[in-house]
Amino acid sequence: MTHSAPTPGAVAPVIELSGIRASHGEIEVLHGIDLTVPSGAVVALLGPNGAGKTTVMKVVSGLLPPASGTIRLAGRDVTGITATETARLGVCSIPEGRGVFANLTVRENLWVAAGHRVGLEELEEVAYTRFPRLGERRDQLAGSMSGGEQQMLALARALGTDPAVLLLDELSMGLALVVVRQVYDVIAALAAEGIAILLAEQFARIALPLADHAVLLAGGRVVHAGAPADVERELSTTYLGG
Ligand code: ATP
Numbered sequence: 001m002t003h004s005a006p007t008p009g010a011v012a013p014v015i016e017l018s019g020i021r022a023s024h025g026e027i028e029v030l031h032g033i034d035l036t037v038p039s040g041a042v043v044a045l046l047g048p049n050g051a052g053k054t055t056v057m058k059v060v061s062g063l064l065p066p067a068s069g070t071i072r073l074a075g076r077d078v079t080g081i082t083a084t085e086t087a088r089l090g091v092c093s094i095p096e097g098r099g100v101f102a103n104l105t106v107r108e109n110l111w112v113a114a115g116h117r118v119g120l121e122e123l124e125e126v127a128y129t130r131f132p133r134l135g136e137r138r139d140q141l142a143g144s145m146s147g148g149e150q151q152m153l154a155l156a157r158a159l160g161t162d163p164a165v166l167l168l169d170e171l172s173m174g175l176a177l178v179v180v181r182q183v184y185d186v187i188a189a190l191a192a193e194g195i196a197i198l199l200a201e202q203f204a205r206i207a208l209p210l211a212d213h214a215v216l217l218a219g220g221r222v223v224h225a226g227a228p229a230d231v232e233r234e235l236s237t238t239y240l241g242g
Pocket of ligand 1 (some may be wrong): 050
């Protein structure tokens with residue numbers, strides 16, 4: 001393997017995984033993943049159930065230490081650091097299932113997210129400006145809101161931490177198509193603001209139009225990586241028999 005010297009003035013990718021192997025218990029489920037999220041880019045991480053998308057997200061967010069390989073964030077080798085430390089470095093994840101607290105109100109969910117980096121008032125103002133629906137429902141229990149509203153709350157919580165990169169896992173899960181479109185409109189707006197996004201989706205057609213790059217996983221390996229149009233072509237020939 002050759003390592004070229006970084007170009008002077010070049011911005012390091014926000015995320016760079018090289019040769020990542022990771023296991024759940026005894027069973028290795030990622031078998032040497034290479035994946036790069038350039039600064040400000042949206043990368044779609046695609047693949048069927050069980051391909052390893054969520055496991056990649058866990059490795060990037062520091063929840064699952066890799067057995068081997070390296071993780072770089074903004075050019076810095078951070079392999080082995082904890083989830084708290086990755087969050088401090090600006091990696092923010094919305095896990096599958098959204099990670100909102102059902103028994104807390106919208107405001108309380110925002111309070112919990114506020115942490116030490118931003119003040120609550122500022123967080124609420126930013127959240128309600130971006131998502132007026134949340135402002136109207138600030139005292140409603142999160143668990144009684146619709147799936148789309150909960151996803152908006154999850155995004156609001158994440159954005160309150162002013163992330164450098166968002167890890168979004170299966171945002172469309174359990175949502176009606178019309179709601180998925182609304183959620184994806186928000187993602188497109190965030191991408192346009194320059195936040196780098198790693199977007200895991202089982203349904204490629206939802207994620208690809210938004211992506212700058214796409215990575216197709218199967219069986220814990222990258223089977224294709226490149227421009228979204230190329231990966232879409234690969235998907236239709238490999239999986240749809242086109
Ligand atoms: P999905 O789209 O269904 O969420 P995925 O691409 O996100 O799938 P992963 O959840 O990363 O896939 O799972 C990859 C493999 O690891 C699967 O075979 C899965 O059964 C296994 N796996 C995931 N989590 C665990 C766990 N906690 N313990 C044991 N095996 C696990």
